[in-house]
Amino acid sequence: MITKRIIPCLDVRNGRVVKGTNFQGLQDVSSPVELGEFYSRNGADELVFYDITASAEGRRLFTNVLKEVASQIFIPLTVGGGINTLEDFDRVLKCGADKVSVNSGAIRDPGLVAAAARVYGDQCVVLSVDVKRVDGQFRVFAKGGREDTGMEAIAWIRKCVRSGAGEVVLNSIDTDGVRGGFDLPMLEAVSNAVDVPVIASGGAGCEADFVRLFQTLPKVDAGLAASIFHFGQVQIPHLKQTLKDNGILVRL
Amino acid sequence: MVGIVDYGVGNLFSLASSIRAVGQEAFVSHDPRLLSQADRLILPGVGAFQDAAEKLRASGLDSFVCAQAAAGKPLLGICLGMQLLFQESQEYGCHKGLGLIPGQVVSMEGRIPPELKIPHMGWNRLEVRRGRLLKAVDGEYVYFVHSYYAQGCGDSLAAVADYGIPITAAVEQGNVFGCQFHPEKSGQVGLSILKTFCEC
Numbered sequence: 001m002i003t004k005r006i007i008p009c010l011d012v013r014n015g016r017v018v019k020g021t022n023f024q025g026l027q028d029v030s031s032p033v034e035l036g037e038f039y040s041r042n043g044a045d046e047l048v049f050y051d052i053t054a055s056a057e058g059r060r061l062f063t064n065v066l067k068e069v070a071s072q073i074f075i076p077l078t079v080g081g082g083i084n085t086l087e088d089f090d091r092v093l094k095c096g097a098d099k100v101s102v103n104s105g106a107i108r109d110p111g112l113v114a115a116a117a118r119v120y121g122d123q124c125v126v127l128s129v130d131v132k133r134v135d136g137q138f139r140v141f142a143k144g145g146r147e148d149t150g151m152e153a154i155a156w157i158r159k160c161v162r163s164g165a166g167e168v169v170l171n172s173i174d175t176d177g178v179r180g181g182f183d184l185p186m187l188e189a190v191s192n193a194v195d196v197p198v199i200a201s202g203g204a205g206c207e208a209d210f211v212r213l214f215q216t217l218p219k220v221d222a223g224l225a226a227s228i229f230h231f232g233q234v235q236i237p238h239l240k241q242t243l244k245d246n247g248i249l250v251r252l
Numbered sequence: 253m254v255g256i257v258d259y260g261v262g263n264l265f266s267l268a269s270s271i272r273a274v275g276q277e278a279f280v281s282h283d284p285r286l287l288s289q290a291d292r293l294i295l296p297g298v299g300a301f302q303d304a305a306e307k308l309r310a311s312g313l314d315s316f317v318c319a320q321a322a323a324g325k326p327l328l329g330i331c332l333g334m335q336l337l338f339q340e341s342q343e344y345g346c347h348k349g350l351g352l353i354p355g356q357v358v359s360m361e362g363r364i365p366p367e368l369k370i371p372h373m374g375w376n377r378l379e380v381r382r383g384r385l386l387k388a389v390d391g392e393y394v395y396f397v398h399s400y401y402a403q404g405c406g407d408s409l410a411a412v413a414d415y416g417i418p419i420t421a422a423v424e425q426g427n428v429f430g431c432q433f434h435p436e437k438s439g440q441v442g443l444s445i446l447k448t449f450c451e452c
Contacts, residue, residue: 075437095265098266
């Protein structure tokens with residue numbers, strides 16, 4: 001059967017990984033290639049590269065880095081950040097991305113998900129969504145979580161999946177950065193609403209948070225995190241052994 | 253020297269990189285004259301069966317690939333490229349494949365337990381039945397993304413993966429090999445499979 005996936009997310013600005021790391025044995029902890037190789041050798045099931053560059057020059061650097069990553073890392077690569085048009089899909093897929101994650105771009109252009117799914121297939125289109133509770137409602141936020149769109153999250157996610165999003169990354173703004181665990185009620189609502197894979201993001205602080213995630217919500221397919229992996233609080237090989245010891249199917 | 257058959261579907265960049273990563277030369281081409289000089293061929297593929305089969309036929313590469321396989325050149329089909337090796341596919345109608353391996357490609361819908369998601373996407377474990385290509389990787393995890401699968405492969409069946417039912421993961425018949433999963437996305441295990449192919 002399919003295993004649960006553990007996915008580190010790397011934020012890249014001007015071709016370098018943002019956020020420090022404390023890995024031993026790495027020459028350059030902000031090299032996306034070196035860090036990506038480290039993770040792929042150490043149990044990551046997939047990598048997400050997120051381009052947080054604003055400038056055209058930074059975007060060009062990101063594209064070059066992506067090519068290098070894709071020529072040296074042989075696990076699935078998802079790329080997000082600044083994906084607003086079909087040309088953006090084309091640009092990152094040509095560099096070797098396997099899946100493309102779209103967030104604000106799908107909000108700005110409601111036809112983008114459907115158009116991309118038609119050209120590249122559902123499995124290639126990942127809907128990433130930032131959600132926060134407002135007035136007792138799950139609300140979709142845009143622009144990196146700064147802007148309330150007023151849209152109800154479950155309806156939005158359902159609509160995008162109907163349009164062809166093959167996977168959903170649910171990032172809870174309410175739990176993000178708190179390290180008190182994933183947002184289980186929000187994840188439950190979303191995983192009950194759609195039948196494509198749901199990836200939990202936001203809030204993981206320790207191994208037990210992943211165990212609780214997969215034990216409480218067997219429908220959730222993957223757990224994504226950034227800083228706890230980058231700073232070494234959670235080591236992926238150890239995490240996967242812990243998951244296995246708790247009866248959760250993982251690739252060791 | 254591995255020739256990767258380019259018939260206009262998908263990006264072949266990481267596939268070529270993965271062959272180079274196991275110390276072999278690789279090139280991507282749609283030109284039969286160049287491809288015929290390769291020691292072995294890879295038939296890749298993503299997307300829909302009909303579209304891919306038509307592109308392969310329109311480029312004339314279908315008869316080229318069959319002739320090369322018949323002449324004994326090792327051929328590896330990957331994902332949709334594996335499905336193209338079969339006699340036919342029932343993906344949106346009934347479409348002819350290359351007919352190098354007996355069997356047909358059918359939808360998972362209605363055949364796997366309803367609680368399982370389609371596509372079959374992620375890391376699943378190989379149960380190796382026979383053959384040269386996968387003999388060293390029984391029980392290892394590899395990466396799958398597909399919604400259709402091959403059945404009725406008879407003695408060509410080389411490996412399955414459990415997805416409620418045994419899903420054909422690999423086939424092998426003489427010098428013709430097929431992997432439903434993506435060896436170029438399956439980490440060290442995948443690279444070792446590609447290395448074995450280069451030595452077959």
